[in-house]
Amino acid sequence: xxxxxxxxxxxxxxxxxxxxxxxxxxxxxxxxxxxxxxxxxxxxxxxxxxxxxxxxxxxxxxxxxxxxxxxxxxxxxxxxxxxxxxxxxxxxxxxxxxxxxxxxxxxxxxxxxxxxxxxxxxxxxxxxxxxxxxxxxxxxxxxxxxxxxxxxxxxxxxxxxxxxxxxxxxxxxxxxxxxxxxxxxxxxxxxxxxxxxxxxxxxxxxxxxxxxxxxxxxxxxxxxxxxxxxxxxxxxxxxxxxxxxxxxxxxxxxxxxxxxxxxxxxxxxxxxxxxxxxxxxxxxxxxxxxxxxxxxxxxxxxxxxxxxxxxxxxxxxxxxxxxxxxxxxxxxxxxxxxxxxxxxxxxxxxxxxxxxxxxxxxxxxxxxxxxxxxxxxxxxxxxxxxxxxxxxxxxxxxxxxxxxxxxxxxxxxxxxxxx
RNA sequence: GUGGUCGUAGCUCAGCUGGUAGAGCACUCGGUUGUGGUCCGAGAUGUCGCGGGUUCGAGCCCCGUCGAUCACCCCA
Numbered sequence: 001x002x003x004x005x006x007x008x009x010x011x012x013x014x015x016x017x018x019x020x021x022x023x024x025x026x027x028x029x030x031x032x033x034x035x036x037x038x039x040x041x042x043x044x045x046x047x048x049x050x051x052x053x054x055x056x057x058x059x060x061x062x063x064x065x066x067x068x069x070x071x072x073x074x075x076x077x078x079x080x081x082x083x084x085x086x087x088x089x090x091x092x093x094x095x096x097x098x099x100x101x102x103x104x105x106x107x108x109x110x111x112x113x114x115x116x117x118x119x120x121x122x123x124x125x126x127x128x129x130x131x132x133x134x135x136x137x138x139x140x141x142x143x144x145x146x147x148x149x150x151x152x153x154x155x156x157x158x159x160x161x162x163x164x165x166x167x168x169x170x171x172x173x174x175x176x177x178x179x180x181x182x183x184x185x186x187x188x189x190x191x192x193x194x195x196x197x198x199x200x201x202x203x204x205x206x207x208x209x210x211x212x213x214x215x216x217x218x219x220x221x222x223x224x225x226x227x228x229x230x231x232x233x234x235x236x237x238x239x240x241x242x243x244x245x246x247x248x249x250x251x252x253x254x255x256x257x258x259x260x261x262x263x264x265x266x267x268x269x270x271x272x273x274x275x276x277x278x279x280x281x282x283x284x285x286x287x288x289x290x291x292x293x294x295x296x297x298x299x300x301x302x303x304x305x306x307x308x309x310x311x312x313x314x315x316x317x318x319x320x321x322x323x324x325x326x327x328x329x330x331x332x333x334x335x336x337x338x339x340x341x342x343x344x345x346x347x348x349x350x351x352x353x354x355x356x357x358x359x360x361x362x363x364x365x366x367x368x369x370x371x372x373x374x375x376x377x378x379x380x381x382x383x384x385x386x387x388x389x390x391x392x393x394x395x396x397x398x399x400x401x402x403x404x405x406x407x408x409x410x411x412x413x414x415x416x417x418x419x
Numbered sequence: 420g421u422g423g424u425c426g427u428a429g430c431u432c433a434g435c436u437g438g439u440a441g442a443g444c445a446c447u448c449g450g451u452u453g454u455g456g457u458c459c460g461a462g463a464u465g466u467c468g469c470g471g472g473u474u475c476g477a478g479c480c481c482c483g484u485c486g487a488u489c490a491c492c493c494c495a
């Protein structure tokens with residue numbers, strides 16, 4: 001019989017590395033919370049049409065990377081490939097846009113794309129994202145970018161950069177597109193490249209081949225076609241970033257893969273990763289809500305890739321410490337089998353009193369039990385034999401210093417909490 | 420989806436021109452009666468990713484397959 005293995009391309013986090021995954025995710029979430037974002041928890045599967053209309057049928061994500069299936073009621077269901085569309089759907093459906101604006105929410109969870117796996121590119125991946133909806137104001141563009149940057153700095157990341165650009169409003173994009181298509185027509189492109197250009201001509205800007213790069217050097221840039229308002233907005237965002245000391249690079253050749261982006265658009269890129277180096281990105285989306293049948297509100301948000309950020313942190317050596325991170329405060333050991341049930345009861349009582357504790361299981365010799373105590377990462381340990389039960393006194397051992405303190409068993413919880 | 424590389428104990432890997440497997444770390448036990456992290460000793464562990472083929476004989480060769488990885492593509 002064949003051994004069952006995990007589906008292709010999924011990432012799994014288990015001890016001890018899971019603690020770092022958790023730390024990264026919680027740090028990202030904290031950055032959102034402290035800026036006034038509130039949790040929105042959504043289904044991981046949605047009506048397929050939500051993504052077709054929201055993300056855009058011409059995108060690679062929708063056209064060839066979605067996990068789509070028919071449910072038992074004959075509905076077409078898709079595992080969410082990104083977070084923004086679902087948030088919009090929920091905002092519209094639950095009338096959140098009728099309340100005070102802007103709506104500021106954060107989310108965290110798994111997303112799915114059927115791509116060829118690679119380090120940092122998984123078929124089930126994790127994102128933390130925020131959305132600020134209902135306000136088209138450079139201040140909030142700045143805020144969103146600053147939340148991400150603060151999160152990265154809180155993690156201790158150094159080797160990353162922020163690329164920003166503006167995709168302008170629809171008029172800006174239309175006039176640029178016209179000129180760009182004329183320009184591309186003048187190039188001698190192969191069929192595959194032509195096909196890519198037909199779907200989204202901007203794609204050619206980040207083609208990695210040298211000859212294409214060279215040819216595109218003379219291509220008209222969207223930034224030069226911005227309407228006065230778009231240009232003003234973009235200038236203001238830059239000013240705010242500069243004042244806040246957030247370094248950025250204007251990258252007019254940046255391309256985003258989802259159709260809904262407009263205006264301010266940004267990407268965080270780690271230079272410690274390989275080809276999958278984008279650790280987060282986002283931007284403004286003007287027409288998305290209206291497209292999905294809601295009010296015509298603008299919004300801006302980002303998605304941060306937890307898997308990749310974890311890889312980046314590891315690549316920067318932020319988690320090199322061999323120290324065990326543990327929530328445990330106390331580890332209790334029964335000297336012999338006779339004290340097992342006593343210890344079991346004691347640990348249960350201590351847990352009821354809010355002490356994080358664990359005990360030695362099985363019939364190991366004291367030496368083995370002490371090893372377990374050591375590995376558990378608990379701050380204190382206690383050995384209980386018949387003497388301790390008779391006298392009611394135990395030797396509370398500090399596992400770091402090795403020092404021992406005589407304590408009443410009844411005072412264990414107080415003593416542990418005090419230290 | 421396209422192309423390249425790789426797949427041996429829990430982990431990192433070694434295995435000479437084909438003769439049915441080893442190291443380090445980790446793990447378990449012990450170093451005389453009740454205290455871990457150092458040191459010393461002993462021990463357990465693998466259908467050599469899976470399936471087929473060539474061969475007297477394959478971890479080493481061939482084909483397929485699954486998976487990982489690198490680049491393209493795409494993006495978090």
